[in-house]
Amino acid sequence: xxxxxVQNILNALQWGSFYSLIALGYTLVYGVLLLINxxxxxxxxxxxxIAFFIASLLLGHYSFFPxxxxxxxxxxxxxxxxxxxxxxxxxxxxxxAYRPLRRKGAHRxxxxxxxxxxxxxxxxxxxxxxxxxxxxxxxxVDKVVYNLGPIxxxxxxxxxxxxxxxxxxxxxxxVTRTKIGMAMRAISYDKFAVPLMGIPIDTVIVFTFxxxxxxxxxAGILFALSYPILDPYMxxxxxxxxFIAAVVGGIGDIRGAFAGGFILGFVEIMVVAFFxxxxxxxxxxxxxxxxxxxxxxxxxxxxKTTKI
Amino acid sequence: xxxxxxxxxLLFALLAxxxxxxxxxxxxxxxxTIILFIGINIIISSSLNLVNGHxxxxxxxxxxxxxxxxxxxxxxxVALFAQDRIFGAPLLPPQYTVYAFPVILVIGGxxxxxxxxxxxxxxxxxxxxxxxxxxxxxxxxxxxxxxxIDKIGGARGFMGMKRxxxxxxxxxxxxxxxxxxxxxxxxxxxxIRRFVSxxxxxxxxxxxxxxxxAEIMSVNTNKMKLIAFMLSSGLAGIAGGLYAHVIGYVNPxxxxxxxxxxxxxxxxxxxMGSITGSILSAVLFTLxxxxxxxxxxxxxxxxxxxxxxxxxxxxxxxxxxxELVDIFPKLKKFYRFK
Numbered sequence: 194x195x196x197x198x199v200q201n202i203l204n205a206l207q208w209g210s211f212y213s214l215i216a217l218g219y220t221l222v223y224g225v226l227l228l229i230n231x232x233x234x235x236x237x238x239x240x241x242x243i244a245f246f247i248a249s250l251l252l253g254h255y256s257f258f259p260x261x262x263x264x265x266x267x268x269x270x271x272x273x274x275x276x277x278x279x280x281x282x283x284x285x286x287x288x289x290a291y292r293p294l295r296r297k298g299a300h301r302x303x304x305x306x307x308x309x310x311x312x313x314x315x316x317x318x319x320x321x322x323x324x325x326x327x328x329x330x331x332x333x334v335d336k337v338v339y340n341l342g343p344i345x346x347x348x349x350x351x352x353x354x355x356x357x358x359x360x361x362x363x364x365x366x367x368v369t370r371t372k373i374g375m376a377m378r379a380i381s382y383d384k385f386a387v388p389l390m391g392i393p394i395d396t397v398i399v400f401t402f403x404x405x406x407x408x409x410x411x412a413g414i415l416f417a418l419s420y421p422i423l424d425p426y427m428x429x430x431x432x433x434x435x436f437i438a439a440v441v442g443g444i445g446d447i448r449g450a451f452a453g454g455f456i457l458g459f460v461e462i463m464v465v466a467f468f469x470x471x472x473x474x475x476x477x478x479x480x481x482x483x484x485x486x487x488x489x490x491x492x493x494x495x496x497k498t499t500k501i
Numbered sequence: 502x503x504x505x506x507x508x509x510x511l512l513f514a515l516l517a518x519x520x521x522x523x524x525x526x527x528x529x530x531x532x533x534t535i536i537l538f539i540g541i542n543i544i545i546s547s548s549l550n551l552v553n554g555h556x557x558x559x560x561x562x563x564x565x566x567x568x569x570x571x572x573x574x575x576x577x578x579v580a581l582f583a584q585d586r587i588f589g590a591p592l593l594p595p596q597y598t599v600y601a602f603p604v605i606l607v608i609g610g611x612x613x614x615x616x617x618x619x620x621x622x623x624x625x626x627x628x629x630x631x632x633x634x635x636x637x638x639x640x641x642x643x644x645x646x647x648x649x650i651d652k653i654g655g656a657r658g659f660m661g662m663k664r665x666x667x668x669x670x671x672x673x674x675x676x677x678x679x680x681x682x683x684x685x686x687x688x689x690x691x692x693i694r695r696f697v698s699x700x701x702x703x704x705x706x707x708x709x710x711x712x713x714x715a716e717i718m719s720v721n722t723n724k725m726k727l728i729a730f731m732l733s734s735g736l737a738g739i740a741g742g743l744y745a746h747v748i749g750y751v752n753p754x755x756x757x758x759x760x761x762x763x764x765x766x767x768x769x770x771x772x773m774g775s776i777t778g779s780i781l782s783a784v785l786f787t788l789x790x791x792x793x794x795x796x797x798x799x800x801x802x803x804x805x806x807x808x809x810x811x812x813x814x815x816x817x818x819x820x821x822x823x824e825l826v827d828i829f830p831k832l833k834k835f836y837r838f839k
Binding site for chain 2: 309472479481
């Protein structure tokens with residue numbers, strides 16, 4: 194009993210890491226622009242597909258590049274390249290779709306709808322280009338199972354949890370300790386006064402999208418390594434759920450996104466461990482609804498004082 | 502006189518023409534279904550507009566309430582009027598269908614309105630984007646509950662509503678669904694219009710402008726929110742009941758977050774807080790979906806792309822927050838927005 198429980202905690206940590214990584218991307222963009230970037234879940238999906246193509250290329254699965262690299266080198270290269278390319282996808286979304294609207298001073302919710310539409314285009318564009326057949330992600334490193342008494346951990350699980358933790362520390366450092374992080378916080382505080390202080394607002398926003406989308410790329414690779422079947426709609430439900438996790442933590446707060454992701458992961462895994470799996474969404478969303486009813490601004494969110 | 506009669510006469514003429522065309526099979530079943538969908542989508546978009554446009558909240562779980570209405574009214578009508586595997590022989594003779602059907606739809610709407618409490622009660626304290634999450638969560642919760650009730654088909658879906666429609670047509674051979682969709686569309690638009698333009702209902706517009714100020718000005722914000730959410734979800738439930746009986750089959754998957762996205766698109770395409778805008782966008786969106794059907798999967802690239810382009814050139818939607826009479830003042834001769 195106890196060992197299943199500990200085993201499930203480890204599973205929950207891994208599952209929560211995915212939610213955290215994606216929720217961090219949501220919360221970064223929201224914290225700066227107050228924009229719910231609904232396309233983020235699909236950027237994760239794009240990241241996984243980019244990783245798939247790069248990995249297949251580097252492992253020599255395509256005939257025009259027959260030099261197979263060793264697994265470890267290929268993995269590192271795949272991670273770096275995927276993060277760069279996914280960041281490019283995120284930034285181009287910002288440049289093409291969101292920035293012109295922001296310039297026009299459109300209502301915030303119209304930008305949200307545009308984000309939703311961008312997500313639909315990414316999903317269905319993928320479906321139209323690559324077809325509905327699912328892709329099998331190649332195995333890049335050998336699976337190692339560590340046995341600590343009755344509990345077993347794979348190297349991949351450890352890597353995923355570590356990655357989420359490192360990303361959290363890195364982002365928390367960038368946002369709270371560096372100059373550009375200060376600029377990001379300043380923009381969310383007052384979007385109109387910041388350009389007057391000589392802060393290049395567009396550069397900061399692009400930087401935010403680079404950070405958020407590269408984390409989405411990382412989440413995409415790790416997700417594809419853990420669950421190696423790719424399909425165009427994989428980003429949909431995990432994206433929505435990660436957004437919910439970000440809000441439960443208190444959207445706009447890095448710690449909140451991190452904590453919210455793990456809470457959602459824990460609830461989902463524990464429900465599946467003790468109840469039929471079809472009850473998963475029911476329990477997890479009811480708990481989230483209760484959390485939000487009791488703490489209306491999430492766990493770490495601070496209620497804003499409204500002036501009239 | 503002209504002002505009073507123009508719109509009712511026009512609507513009555515429209516209904517008569519459509520009913521005659523359907524009755525004598527001038528238009529085929531496909532076009533008939535599209536016309537019915539237009540009506541249903543008008544209810545969906547204008548009811549969501551009540552919350553998202555007039556009240557200025559961001560509800561993105563409208564499909565959940567549509568699902569509640571669809572399931573409650575389908576189960577009721579099948580249990581009462583159709584031979585079914587689970588519910589057995591019909592409880593009432595088929596000639597009562599005609600009278601009972603609108604009642605069943607309204608009961609479905611009431612059930613959906615009570616499901617709306619799931620969102621309305623947290624909305625007293627939770628605001629803005631946090632409320633948006635509650636609506637998404639409510640959508641997921643409703644769908645999962647339906648999936649887990651095996652008695653109504655669970656994930657397999659529920660069917661048998663066509664038999665109820667046939668029972669109505671056996672009683673009197675006129676296109677009943679056209680009539681019901683038309684009537685309920687008109688009724689819900691009247692309800693929303695009267696509510697929004699009444700002195701009492703102006704409270705929700707006050708909430709949209711500034712919630713704190715509205716409260717200070719003695720608007721009972723909690724009560725207004727409760728009413729607006731329940732009215733909106735109740736009308737969505739009626740739309741769901743109609744949808745279920747037009748299609749003849751419901752499945753929890755067809756009420757997921759994508760359906761909610763469709764409803765959102767219709768609201769923001771038409772313009773926040775414009776009733777004529779939602780009607781217009783519901784008609785356009787439904788027609789667009791059908792016109793682009795031959796493109797298959799490309800359709801779902803073309804439509805979002807069109808919307809993004811539209812947003813770039815007209816970020817406030819087709820109508821903005823104006824009504825048709827604000828754009829064409831001459832129309833005031835024929836109808837009054839009051």
